[in-house]
Amino acid sequence: MDTFHEKLDQIVKNLSYIEGKRVNVGKFLRKINDSFEIGPDGEVADVQTINKCGQQMKDDVSVVGIDGGMVKHSLHGLDLMLLRATAVNFVYSKGNLKDVFYYPSANSFPQPKVIVESLSDVEFNLCTNVERQIVEVTTAVEAMEKMKPDIMLMDGSVLPQYTFKPDKSELGESYKQLIRAYKDLYRKAKGMKVTLAGVIEDSRSSKFAEIVNRKIMDGMRTEVSKELKAILEKTKDSNLLFYTLERGERTCVFSYFSGGNGFIKEFKDLEKSFYSFYIKTVDFDRPLRGDFLSNGNPLDTVNEITPVLLGTCGHSGYGLPAVLIEADQRAKLSDKDMEMFYADLVSRVGNVSSLFKMRREMRPF
Secondary structure, three states: OOOHHHHHHHHHHHHHHHHHHHHHHHHHHHHHOOOOOOOOOOOEOOOOOEEEOOOOOOOEEEEEEEEEEEEEEEOOOOEEEEEEEEEEEEEEEOOEEEEEEEEOOOOOOOEEEEEOOOOOHHHHHHHHHHHHHHHHHHHHHHHHHHHOOOEEEEEOOOOOOOOOOOOOHHHHHHHHHHHHHHHHHHHHHHHHOOEEEEEEOOOOOOHHHHHHHHHHHHHHOOHHHHHHHHHHOOOOHHHHHOOOOOOOEEEOOEEOOOOOOOOOOOOHHHHHHEEEEEEOOOOOOOOEEEEEEOOOOHHHHHHHHHHHHHHOOOEOOEOOOHHHHHHHHHHOOOHHHHHHHHHHHHHHHOOOHHHOOOHHHOOOO
16 A cells, blocks of 8 residues: 655655646647637637737726625524625726725625525525625625716626525525526616626636637647647646736637537527637736626627736736725624624524524534
């Protein structure tokens, strides 16, 4: 049997090998960038795989960032949730921060929710994801109407994430409410001419790598491309692009729904309006993924978004725009918030069976 250290040595060797190959893929993409046209077509909007971004923000631009916080806790007979979403409005003038506004307020109270239905752990996780997104999207719509920004940035994608259409009727209504909330957000954004984008800080997607494999490596049919193709099949987008993009560069813009997506049937009328891209906003962090709702030409829309992302990231080692950092700080909730909620419930209702804590939290040893 191999010893721990022998296995560790093998792991280190394998990681070093594959990371070295990913560096080679990044260098290869940069080398062919001027000579290989990846688009435009129905899937990719740009000619080149790697593109320079404009870095000059408009003289006056209003940006709203949306983020949500959630804590949850399961008890003997029910489940508890606390939810909060905060919109932060940064108003810039000639590249400088001029004003800051909050909705509903800088320190709003969370929304309590009690789930009395009998849900499995999987169903409860689905329920919490749905409820969190409903609160965030509803807050986004209300903030858009009140603040009338030029650009609205969601923390995460602009489409529903980490959920699926549930079978249980009690979850089904929440799912329908979620889809209605997103559709309302899209209508408002288009009607008010607000550029709506989502910023994903830790994307685990491999869609860009799949596009590169299919459009570039498959077409070249060389020994080098075969080797690189095998690496790309095991590589996430942000892992590859850390070695590919330099600060101020983005990938080509590509269709969000390319390759299919579970929510395509819910937003069929907007299928050709959702796009994605990656951008490196600072020197010493990984690229961010951006998803957005196009206002017409997707390249015009991405050219509105990228100067804001580049111009509002103030830390060289952390690439998230400041407005989303502030929204996160205002929206986050802690276990202490849940403890206070639970104590308040017990003081009002009494220590009834439904409010008993799980045995795993009460072990005397």
